[in-house]
Amino acid sequence: MQLTELNAISPIDGRYRTKTIPLASYFSEEALIKYRVLVEVEYFIALCKLPLPQLSEVNPDSFKELRAIYTNFSTEDALWIKETEKTTNHDVKAVEYFIKKQFDVLGLSNYKEFIHFGLTSQDINNTAIPLSTKEAFENVYLPGLVALIQKLKDLSVEWADVPMLARTHGQPASPTRLGKEILVFVERIEEQMRLLFNIPFAAKFGGATGNYNAHKVAYPTTDWKAFGTKFVEEILGLRHSFPTTQIEHYDHFAAFFDALKRINTILIDLDRDIWTYVSMDYFKQKIKAGEIGSSAMPHKVNPIDFENSEGNLGMANAIFEYLAAKLPVSRLQRDLTDSTVLRNIGVPIGHTIIAFEATLKGLNKLLLNEDKFAEDLDKNWAVVAEAIQTILRREGYPNPYEALKDLTRTNSVINRDSIHAFIETLDISDKIKTELKQITPSNYLGI
Template sequence: MNFKPLEAIIPIDGRYRERVADASRYFSEYALIKERLRVEIEFLVKIIETCCGEITSKLPQDWKDRLLKIIDDFKLEDAEEVKELEKILGHDVKALMDYLRKRLHRIGLEQLSSYIHLGLTSDDVNNLAYSLLLSRFRDEVLVPNLIRVIRTISEKAKDNLETIMLGRTHGVPAVPTTFGRFLSNYAYRLARITYELAVFKFPGKLGGAVGDHSALKFTYPEVDWIEFSKGFVESLGLEYIPASTQILPHDKISEFLGKISILDAIASNLCRDLWLLSSLGLLVFGRRVGETHSSTMPHKSNPLHLENAEGAFDLASSIASFMARRLVSSRLHRDLSDSIIKRFYGLPLTLTIIGFKSLMEAFKRMNVLRDKMKLEVESHPESLTEAYQVYLRAHGVEDAYELVQGAFDKGWSEILKEIKGRGLSSEVVKRLREAKPSEYFGEAIRIGSMLLDEVEKILGRLGK
């Protein structure tokens, strides 16, 4: 049956398929089966070289190449063959083992068939396959997308380092800052968590039925199976975890998912903040010619890409957070409840990509209304009350806070009258009288610039 996106059960494979089609290389059933095959064959080569060197004299000289070619030649039809075997056997890894056995007979390597999966348990194959797929997705899809978004935010921040805007705490006017400083904060936060994700080392283990290498130690007592396992796992580019039962404890994967949840939460926060600035009339997200943003109001130009991104980030963050918590638990030496959860790794990760692609589109359409931002700052002279009370206290006015607050409650024009009545020097009064909200932004430009420099350093460490 030919798959049609319109018939998909969940939107990732339907409505959003075009945005994340590449993710099928990492999270589809086909991708998982092929990665399991890779692990089985790599292990087969290693076990033959370590324990059964004498058998290689009976094999064709190119036996390794023939084995590795099975991986390269593995197509969708081969995965379908494995799935047919699974219907009979009721076990996905055993189905793959039988498929591989048949392949070895076809290519003249039947002498190796009894060594397939030797001394392993299913999770020895599964944990390595999942870690390899997650690692490649991180390197090939996730981090490159994040870097593009961070650079876009940084560029917008740099362009607006001097764009004055009114800061808001608790949703109401506070003191001025700059829009570039505001964005640079997000660029830095996203860069920092991206770096942590980029350098994260995915875990792996080999251990057999309960993690003690019992079958292999019984069969080949002369081999140091702990060192063998460590070497094999590290040869795949993974971090060897010696503490295992039948399964690899998911603590490390939970760390990764926790970071994904934090990443999505930061990005969602950015979406909400930009949305709020849009609702205040300080940002505009344009619509393209021919686009419709309302079925009834022709004038509407909505921040729909921000809203789409926010929803994707919130959903991704929640799912990743749930997975991180749930996966650390497994009954005794193993139960299967983690299996179905791991099959959904692609859900929060593809939602994350959907979110960042929507956020990128929002930034492409974003117009900063600098004049309106400045006008808003100038229309809130009370944003100087902080400056007034701190300056006055520094000049010996002990009750400056109460003085400024009381005067402001009577009306802004009363503040200077109250100050003059305190017998302060003309220089102090002049300094306060000449203060302007549009010039009261402290070290905002310098801090914003410093944060953007830090972002560049972080991306530089990633070689980007």
């Protein structure tokens, strides 16, 4: 059966395939194989540049051809490696055999045994996977998040002067501005991004148990630690973890996943707030010709984009949480449980990308219902009580809080007229009374 959107088990590769297909270049099995080939080839070139005595005669002109092994890597190459894996029962060894075959084609057969020299498979996996994740983060995740942040910034400016009744504990509270409430989410996300950017993509590279045993026994005078650090950090652009066991600690990966989870949690908060504003009629939604909101109720236009986003963010966070909790734990110098888990990094990132697009789509459909904002403010004149009692405190008026409390809790109707009538009963100057009467739910907005 050929994999299609209709028969895929995961919605990431099925229903949402068009949204997640950019991630295939980083998290698919073919992508993992390609990144392994990249690391193996660059490692061989680094050994040539060291140089190891036996590789000193390798012509640097051949480096371009060597790099073409991974830059021109094809699905057919990946299939050859997977077929070879059926015999080797070892995925990284199959990659080594593939590169050796390419060396024969390039006339480099004499140097084939320096492919994967002194390494264990985790030296390849623990560089290939952080590298692919780093590039997916930079090329797919960040552009999606930045686009969403920019939309929120644009809306915060567009709605900067829209007064809105705030609700704390679900009850009317001191008025605010719609643009400011949107800007809160921008600041929260950007603060998490500042923390996120301080988390390195770390990689292990040091042989079977992290000590360069095989390297040192073959070439005892070479500074292999310095070589490994230079290779990982200057050539691959990752952070070299040292010392390690056979595998990367994954502590930085855990921090990375936790950071992505926190950003997702903020977006869940945003989705739920906007969903609630839609239910309060603060927003209408643009209707696309032919779309149906409900199979039974023709009038409905549901906030499905925010619901879709919330669901996908929840799925992503569940997996991010597991990755962060599981990966740093490995028995003794290494067990194999990380292998299958690492293959799932693309899954929560996929759900996250789907959510980014859904939230952005929902935001683009919002139509401001300013009449409803104004109506809610006008129905809640009680919220100016805070302003009045604060000015009375300033003027030294006795027990102003209690006076306003009695007014707002005993009067059945609190409106402009009842507030102004109350002000007239106060033993204060006409100047202060005029000041108090200038306060309305629509202008008591703070900074």
